[in-house]
Amino acid sequence: LVKMGACREVNGEVTDLGRMVLALLGLLTFFNVIQSSAGTSHSASAFIGLGQPAAGRVTGGGPLRKHLSIHTRREGLLTCLHESANEAGEEKADAVVEDWRGYDGGSAWRDFAASSRAFLSFCQLSLVSLCLLFLPLNPSTFDLLSQRNVPSVVSTLPASAEPSSLLTVSYIDGTAPPLKRDEQSVINLFEDATPSVVFIDTFVARRDAFTMNVMEFPAGTGSGIVWDKKGHIVTNFHVIENAQSAAVTLTSTKGGKTERVQYKAAVAGYDPDKDIAVLRIEADAKDLRPVALGESMRVRVGQTALAIGNPFGLDHTLTTGVVSGLGREIRSPNGRRIDNVIQTDAAINPGNSGGVLLDTSGQLIGMNTAIKSPTGASAGIGFAIPVDTLKRIVEVIIRDGRVLRPRIGVTLLNSAQARVLGIDKGVLVLDVPRESPAAQAGMKGTRRSVAGYIELGDIIVSLDDKPINDEGDLFQVLEDLQPGQTVKISVLRAEGTGIPSTAVQTKRLDLSIKLASNEQIA
Numbered sequence: 001l002v003k004m005g006a007c008r009e010v011n012g013e014v015t016d017l018g019r020m021v022l023a024l025l026g027l028l029t030f031f032n033v034i035q036s037s038a039g040t041s042h043s044a045s046a047f048i049g050l051g052q053p054a055a056g057r058v059t060g061g062g063p064l065r066k067h068l069s070i071h072t073r074r075e076g077l078l079t080c081l082h083e084s085a086n087e088a089g090e091e092k093a094d095a096v097v098e099d100w101r102g103y104d105g106g107s108a109w110r111d112f113a114a115s116s117r118a119f120l121s122f123c124q125l126s127l128v129s130l131c132l133l134f135l136p137l138n139p140s141t142f143d144l145l146s147q148r149n150v151p152s153v154v155s156t157l158p159a160s161a162e163p164s165s166l167l168t169v170s171y172i173d174g175t176a177p178p179l180k181r182d183e184q185s186v187i188n189l190f191e192d193a194t195p196s197v198v199f200i201d202t203f204v205a206r207r208d209a210f211t212m213n214v215m216e217f218p219a220g221t222g223s224g225i226v227w228d229k230k231g232h233i234v235t236n237f238h239v240i241e242n243a244q245s246a247a248v249t250l251t252s253t254k255g256g257k258t259e260r261v262q263y264k265a266a267v268a269g270y271d272p273d274k275d276i277a278v279l280r281i282e283a284d285a286k287d288l289r290p291v292a293l294g295e296s297m298r299v300r301v302g303q304t305a306l307a308i309g310n311p312f313g314l315d316h317t318l319t320t321g322v323v324s325g326l327g328r329e330i331r332s333p334n335g336r337r338i339d340n341v342i343q344t345d346a347a348i349n350p351g352n353s354g355g356v357l358l359d360t361s362g363q364l365i366g367m368n369t370a371i372k373s374p375t376g377a378s379a380g381i382g383f384a385i386p387v388d389t390l391k392r393i394v395e396v397i398i399r400d401g402r403v404l405r406p407r408i409g410v411t412l413l414n415s416a417q418a419r420v421l422g423i424d425k426g427v428l429v430l431d432v433p434r435e436s437p438a439a440q441a442g443m444k445g446t447r448r449s450v451a452g453y454i455e456l457g458d459i460i461v462s463l464d465d466k467p468i469n470d471e472g473d474l475f476q477v478l479e480d481l482q483p484g485q486t487v488k489i490s491v492l493r494a495e496g497t498g499i500p501s502t503a504v505q506t507k508r509l510d511l512s513i514k515l516a517s518n519e520q521i522a
Contacts, residue, residue: 025124189306189362190318195252196291197308197356198224198233199315200265200279202243219243223309223355225367226250227278227394229285234394235354236369237270237277238333248281250288251316261287269397273336273405273518274389275369278397291356294363296386299323299342307346307368307382309355321346321380329472330370330383337472341383342366348382357384364390406481406515408489409436410443415470426459426492427471436521441511444493458491458509465490483517 179187200223203216222239226232233248240246246265251258263281270277300323307319325343332338344357348368357366366384373379396403411431418428432438432445446457460468463477464487481487488510495505 194316195289196226199249199310200224201247203245205244221313221351222353225356226288226290228290229288231281231283233279235277237272237275239354240277269401271393271403272334273332274393275332276393292363294365296365296388299365304360305344305346306358309352311349311351319347337475340386342386344382345380347378349378404483404517406478406483407518407521408438409521410438412471425469426461427474428459429457437513437516441513456494458493460491462490464488483515486514489513
């Protein structure tokens, strides 16, 4: 009763209050036992040693030796007391016996002992009742007691043993302890999402030095997402960027057995600017389980995030964490900015790229893409492309096989390097290829003069009256435009020799440029 009432944890650890109640109950029980034994022994010793007999019956013998047998009824014990009669004669002995019959000097002590035991028993019962009524009860304690797999053996190893092996528990029916509700929900989520995550192997073709035959060699591994029943697999572009062929492994469970089937994959299309690629496999629709799509716009910082992928070639690895941040920015393989990226502390390692980032309902909120780490392994800072971006890009790739993006047709200087040259706002144009839309509009790039001085090129400061502070702002504005549109670009053009000049004069020019597509300009 004390354990059920005073234990706060299911593992049986008794709180300080529980220990105090247990000690108090033990003390009361000890006094009760002592009082019970003391009451009986005192009645007997008082009768024999002090000559204060209890009521009983005397059985006689010879005239010189009178044996007395007294039955103590009040205590419920049969005590045979032998007392030698006085040598004076039988009459005096009979008189003594009559005195013993009438005298009951031990009754007062016995009444006090009975009352004390009743009081101690009442205290014990009251303490147990208060324990059950007022101590915080743990319902799982009663659930644990009702299970069949109650630990039957608990052994503690010596202090020199490893901490992980200090406690050994064996169960009666050989089953594991019951899982908590949140643990079971994570298990169910992982088992449901596993068929939606695929293992991707990439290969490159090389000629064997001895046989001169062209053979495929592994180039890397990654993860992918089953997008629909038509066999489209979504992954990161950098997973397949340098590969010449790829294979996709599907995992399914049939009859309690896990089956893995590998398919040759073809590239359906890709978008390097967003680091997204779509593969296609020829698989039966019944063997494909598309992932449930969520909405990244509803994601909040602090909510639980679960990542599933194939880090370091270990297929279907689950890691958990939270959404650490929103609206982050990362760079794609070609240097373009990817906006609104989700940050998570769920462990993401090489091989997780292309895997799923799920919420607690099992819906996709992002595709694991990159990490920030000085060692190349997980440091608790991972990034996932939001599912809203995936929906828009993947739909275009499946429909058109490519994503057309507008291009100005110039090479830009990185903003950090431009700051060294004293350019705090705008984007410096390094090179303007011939036949590009920018060259046709009269835009100038940076060049070295005949005298060896650097002449700065045009500095883009706005596009369609939207301010441009760095190349990220420029890419963001171009994201909302389409190839073939004509836009107004404002630039600052330097007048003078450039760097050696103490004061470079600039003037603002507005150029009209017709945007080209990424297919026309690499």
